[in-house]
Amino acid sequence: MRVVPxxxxxxxxxxxxxALPEQVVKNSDLEKRLDTSDxxxxxxxxxxxxxxxxxxxxxxxxxxxxxxxxxxxxxxxASDLDLVVICTVTPDNPVPATACMVQNRLGAxxxxxxxxxxxxxxxxxxxxxxSQFIETGFYQRxxxxxxxxxxxxxxxxxxxxAVLFGDGAGxxxxxxxxxxxxxxxxxxxxxxxxxxxxxxxxAGGTRIPASEKTVKNSQHYLxxxxxxxxxxxxxxxxxxxxxVLKQENLTIEDIDCFIFHQANVRIxxxxxxxxxxxxxxxxxNVERYGNTSSASVPLALYEARQEKKFKRGSYVxxxxxxAGLTWGSALMRW
Ligand SMILES: CC(C)(COP(=O)(O)OP(=O)(O)OC[C@H]1O[C@@H](n2cnc3c(N)ncnc32)[C@H](O)[C@@H]1OP(=O)(O)O)[C@@H](O)C(=O)NCCC(=O)NCCS
Numbered sequence: 205m206r207v208v209p210x211x212x213x214x215x216x217x218x219x220x221x222x223a224l225p226e227q228v229v230k231n232s233d234l235e236k237r238l239d240t241s242d243x244x245x246x247x248x249x250x251x252x253x254x255x256x257x258x259x260x261x262x263x264x265x266x267x268x269x270x271x272x273x274x275x276x277x278x279x280x281x282a283s284d285l286d287l288v289v290i291c292t293v294t295p296d297n298p299v300p301a302t303a304c305m306v307q308n309r310l311g312a313x314x315x316x317x318x319x320x321x322x323x324x325x326x327x328x329x330x331x332x333x334x335s336q337f338i339e340t341g342f343y344q345r346x347x348x349x350x351x352x353x354x355x356x357x358x359x360x361x362x363x364x365x366a367v368l369f370g371d372g373a374g375x376x377x378x379x380x381x382x383x384x385x386x387x388x389x390x391x392x393x394x395x396x397x398x399x400x401x402x403x404x405x406x407a408g409g410t411r412i413p414a415s416e417k418t419v420k421n422s423q424h425y426l427x428x429x430x431x432x433x434x435x436x437x438x439x440x441x442x443x444x445x446x447x448v449l450k451q452e453n454l455t456i457e458d459i460d461c462f463i464f465h466q467a468n469v470r471i472x473x474x475x476x477x478x479x480x481x482x483x484x485x486x487x488x489n490v491e492r493y494g495n496t497s498s499a500s501v502p503l504a505l506y507e508a509r510q511e512k513k514f515k516r517g518s519y520v521x522x523x524x525x526x527a528g529l530t531w532g533s534a535l536m537r538w
Pocket of ligand 1: 239240241244245248249324363364365367428429430431433434437467468495525526527
């Protein structure tokens, strides 16, 4: 039955879960196989180690572990879910959607399921999409998972990208907010496709289907132009923060915790400096996980909650940015 909520109903995060592969790859491990150094990686990125999944693990395996924890946290059963959204650029297979594998293995029998692709901004898009279903009253329980295994599309001989990425998953259960003015209050989703070539996997789609030649030419790996992406990322955070604050008539001081996509600590420091946000309010865990793409924002929010970086009533502002180019932000009152 369709339940039409009062117009003020927002979605709230009722449960969170994460999954990280056990294998820790430290910068010193990369020094052994690449022309790089711990010092270069730490100074330029802040990353000290990352988690890399074993060969027999696929994205849906990480999704399942994260989802099971999120469902326990929300105290709901998978059979109650209305929708499963998986934000990823590294699905188990090109067809069908990884969300369908997860829906089946969880036993989410009545849920619809689809994947969503927005690069490292995936989770912000997924959160916005999932929330719309709840705000309209169409659905009551939505599972949104950000999961990526960029290690599978990383060229481990390319030092300019291999040091940056890691694998992981983060899952949120969304339900209608129990209190007016609380929950996920505002979203801003943006894209600028003119920057698509800066962050791209060239082959394997309809433009350049997979062939012996594409494999030989390493066209199935993620290629990136670091410098323009760095500049874009800083501007994306500025835009994501300032626009949402303006729309909601809030100031930097009103926000207790900033959760930005964890790509590079210098990006976060640069943006924080320009916005005059003290770094104590900017959560970071990129040093331990590297850039986990769509998993990064939910992983960071999960750990920020654990570390009590926000409390009931706090405003939390999340911003993601990545391939597309895309960026997006969400304002939440916890
Ligand atoms: C990738 C990034 C860390 C590179 O840092 P940078 O300061 O811009 O460095 P540059 O690319 O200008 O390279 C500087 C030098 O370091 C070298 N270098 C690149 N990777 C290296 C590595 N892992 N180890 C050692 N040297 C490296 C380059 O070859 C270059 O050498 P050169 O001066 O002899 O040509 C940075 O550009 C970045 O973080 N960009 C954004 C990436 C990102 O976040 N992407 C995902 C967004 S979702």
